Amino acid sequence: AQTVTQSQPEMSVQEAETVTLSCTYDTSESDYYLFWYKQPPSRQMILVIRQEAYKQQNATENRFSVNFQKAAKSFSLKISDSQLGDAAMYFCAYRSAGLQGGSEKLVFGKGTKLTVNP
Amino acid sequence: NAGVTQTPKFRVLKTGQSMTLLCAQDMNHEYMYWYRQDPGMGLRLIHYSVGEGTTAKGEVPDGYNVSRLKKQNFLLGLESAAPSQTSVYFCASSYSSPPRAIGIQYFGAGTRLSVL
Numbered sequence: 065a066q067t068v069t070q071s072q073p074e075m076s077v078q079e080a081e082t083v084t085l086s087c088t089y090d091t092s093e094s095d096y097y098l099f100w101y102k103q104p105p106s107r108q109m110i111l112v113i114r115q116e117a118y119k120q121q122n123a124t125e126n127r128f129s130v131n132f133q134k135a136a137k138s139f140s141l142k143i144s145d146s147q148l149g150d151a152a153m154y155f156c157a158y159r160s161a162g163l164q165g166g167s168e169k170l171v172f173g174k175g176t177k178l179t180v181n182p
Numbered sequence: 183n184a185g186v187t188q189t190p191k192f193r194v195l196k197t198g199q200s201m202t203l204l205c206a207q208d209m210n211h212e213y214m215y216w217y218r219q220d221p222g223m224g225l226r227l228i229h230y231s232v233g234e235g236t237t238a239k240g241e242v243p244d245g246y247n248v249s250r251l252k253k254q255n256f257l258l259g260l261e262s263a264a265p266s267q268t269s270v271y272f273c274a275s276s277y278s279s280p281p282r283a284i285g286i287q288y289f290g291a292g293t294r295l296s297v298l
Contacts, residue, residue, distance in 0.1 A: 068224075073222075106291070107270065107291060107292045108289065108291050108292075109225075109272065109274075109289035111286060111287075114286065155224060155225070159285075169215060169227050169230055169240060170215075170225070170227070170274075170287060171227075172217075172224035172225040172226070173224055174222055174223060174224040175224055
């Protein structure tokens with residue numbers, strides 16, 4: 065079974081600075097997808113960024129980018145120019161790319177609480 | 183755009199009571215999921231469905247039942263609630279993606295359930 069580990073329960077960053085959240089995963093599969101979800105105090109789960117394992121290029125979405133190291137099974141999230149609205153819980157998630165039914169279910173890490181200081 | 187709608191948003195039950203959580207999606211998605219979120223545990227999959235009339239167990243299915251009688255609805259039932267089922271419950275849906283295509287999951291706003 066796949067597992068996802070987020071080793072930083074809490075992180076803090078100054079407004080306008082850059083912060084990196086860590087995520088490692090364990091899998092024997094070669095084809096899969098990785099995601100970062102943001103959960104603000106409203107509880108709504110919001111997709112931040114996603115990465116296909118077969119793509120070598122790191123995904124980027126505006127101020128959010130990832131460092132995907134497939135051999136190391138590492139998938140970190142970098143937030144540049146941090147804003148107060150970035151304060152939230154961030155969850156790393158894994159999804160198999162297999163064809164069998166149910167392979168689309170997500171396996172989540174335990175989350176990292178990000179605080180942004182003004 | 184409604185997306186994924188969960189009802190109710192909050193509920194308090196006594197031990198042994200039953201209830202049903204409703205999830206409705208208006209995106210014509212094939213796949214639907216129920217997760218629970220506990221402090222320090224992330225989200226864990228309870229049950230999921232890959233189409234109307236089909237359901238399957240996830241990681242933590244004990245004490246829950248589900249039904250998918252209509253494509254747009256996915257019901258989560260607790261027949262005899264226990265304090266261990268105090269949690270925040272999330273429903274999600276996604277389209278049935280072809281190989282090499284990401285099937286992004288869209289989440290509801292969650293239901294906070296307390297069992298006393």
